[in-house]
Amino acid sequence: xxxxxxxxxxxxxxxxxxxxxxxxxxxxxxxxxxxxxxxxxxxxxxxxxxxxxxxxxxxxxxxxxxxxxxxxxxxxxxxxxxxxxxxxxxxxxxxxxxxxxxxxxxxxxxxxxxxxxxxxxxxxxxxxxxxxxxxxxxxxxxxxxxxxxxxxxxxxxxxxxxxxxxxxxxxxxxxxxxxxxxxxxxxxxxxxxxxxxxxxxxxxxxxxxxxxxxxxxxxxxxxxxxxxxxxxxxxxxxxxxxxxxxxxxxxxxxxxxxxxxxxxxxxxxxxxxxxxxxxxxxxxxxxxxxxxxxxxxxxxxxxxxxxxxxxxxxxxxxxxxxxxxxxxxxxxxxxxxxxxxxxxxx
Numbered sequence: 001x002x003x004x005x006x007x008x009x010x011x012x013x014x015x016x017x018x019x020x021x022x023x024x025x026x027x028x029x030x031x032x033x034x035x036x037x038x039x040x041x042x043x044x045x046x047x048x049x050x051x052x053x054x055x056x057x058x059x060x061x062x063x064x065x066x067x068x069x070x071x072x073x074x075x076x077x078x079x080x081x082x083x084x085x086x087x088x089x090x091x092x093x094x095x096x097x098x099x100x101x102x103x104x105x106x107x108x109x110x111x112x113x114x115x116x117x118x119x120x121x122x123x124x125x126x127x128x129x130x131x132x133x134x135x136x137x138x139x140x141x142x143x144x145x146x147x148x149x150x151x152x153x154x155x156x157x158x159x160x161x162x163x164x165x166x167x168x169x170x171x172x173x174x175x176x177x178x179x180x181x182x183x184x185x186x187x188x189x190x191x192x193x194x195x196x197x198x199x200x201x202x203x204x205x206x207x208x209x210x211x212x213x214x215x216x217x218x219x220x221x222x223x224x225x226x227x228x229x230x231x232x233x234x235x236x237x238x239x240x241x242x243x244x245x246x247x248x249x250x251x252x253x254x255x256x257x258x259x260x261x262x263x264x265x266x267x268x269x270x271x272x273x274x275x276x277x278x279x280x281x282x283x284x285x286x287x288x289x290x291x292x293x294x295x296x297x298x299x300x301x302x303x304x305x306x307x308x309x310x311x312x313x314x315x316x317x318x319x320x321x322x323x324x325x326x327x328x329x330x331x332x333x334x335x336x337x338x339x340x341x342x343x344x345x346x
Contacts, residue, residue: 002329006346012038012050015332018341019053023060025067029092036091040123043321044313047185048123051328054335056089056119065119069093079108082245083115090121090266094140098127098270102134105272116247116267118142125176125307127270132174137273137280138166142266143241145253148180148222151231154207156220159250160184161237165306168275169284175306179234180222187213187222193327241267260323267339321346 007015016034021027028277040049059065069088073081081100085093090170097113104111121127124140131138144159160180167173181201190197191213199209202216202223216222224230247267254265288305317323324332336343 002326002333004323004326005329006323007344008321008346009038009318011344011346012041012322014074015336015341015343016050016053017058019335020060020067022339022341023057023067025060025089029068029089032092032095033089036095036126037122037255038322039314040126042314042317043125043310044317045123045125045310046325046328047183049187050324050332051185051189052120052122054331057335057339058294059119061088065089071096071115079104079110080112081114084245085111085115085117088118090119092125093118094121094268094270095130098130098138098140098272101270101272102131102136102138105136105274109274110272112269112271114245114267114269115243116242116245118266118268120266121268123176124162124164125166125174125310128164128174128176129172129307130166130272131272132166132168132172134272135168135275136268137168137275139271139273140164140268141237141240143238143247143250143253144266146250147184147219147220148224148234149203150234151224153229156222157251158224158231158234159223159238159253160224161234161241161250163233163237167280169281169283171308171311173284173288173307174310175307177225179224179230179237181225182222184217184222187216189325189327191217193325200205225295240269242267244269 013034016037017030018303020030020033037049060067066087067089069085071083071085074084075082093115097115101111101113121142127140128138141163142263143161146156147160148158161177162178164174164176165337187197196211197213198225201221203221204210204215205219210216238250245267268335285305291305293301333342
């Protein structure tokens with residue numbers, strides 16, 4: 001296996017565009033996908049950035065994901081709208097929908113856009129940040145395939161249904177979390193790298209806690225964060241997305257072994273709120289300053305505001321190049337050879 005390598009952010013963006021262009025994705029779609037996808041790795045979250053590119057290419061080639069999607073309005077009200085798209089590529093569709101929510105919020109104070117029939121969107125963080133960078137509070141929700149055992153069940157029965165909340169400031173604050181203790185992608189990466197995972201992330205086929213990521217994947221028994229609380233939140237996000245849009249519910253989307261989510265089965269909701277005045281960034285700064293002077297808990301590490309780690313890594317990686325793990329380096333090099341495109345390392 002290859003060791004870790006660094007790549008300039010601009011070169012990773014270009015690789016995304018070249019890879020997507022090689023399978024017929026239009027330039028305006030590839031541009032958005034590339035900017036959002038590369039930014040995820042720029043923030044150090046290598047489970048949801050370029051790692052998803054080979055699977056995306058595979059689905060586009062097989063006709064399971066539409067690389068040139070159109071949004072069709074199902075309902076359009078002054079402050080809200082519902083769209084559907086035919087297996088639309090996830091990051092582009094999600095960015096378009098959040099931008100439409102922001103436009104409505106500029107005019108009406110609040111805007112919401114729901115959409116059904118969307119492929120994997122990558123990282124929820126990206127769209128809450130997109131709203132915050134335009135001066136709006138952003139909220140986004142998605143449902144997912146069945147991938148964890150709901151509280152009180154012994155088999156996979158709900159999706160981990162990520163949510164994100166972004167607040168504008170000098171450095172926007174963005175909370176991004178799934179309803180499982182860890183994302184499925186993070187466990188998959190650990191399994192591929194031969195690493196262990198913390199106890200509490202999932203159970204094996206016998207229902208026992210395990211540090212073996214492959215055992216968790218095989219059983220499908222990822223554990224909800226916060227026990228019954230995470231399970232309840234996942235249930236409600238299901239209703240805010242698939243329920244609200246009349247899209248596919250989690251159990252209608254497939255399984256971890258045969259997912260249709262990446263092929264266009266999920267539903268999403270984007271909300272933008274226009275701040276009522278210019279005081280929100282100042283109040284945000286006051287709250288983060290308060291957090292930083294609170295008595296520390298050494299066993300938990302430094303207190304950080306949501307998304308602070310991403311902003312720190314972003315600054316470092318812009319200067320030094322994005323450090324990609326060896327497993328991902330190998331996957332991208334294989335993709336470059338397969339598509340006959342250039343992959344430039346720092």
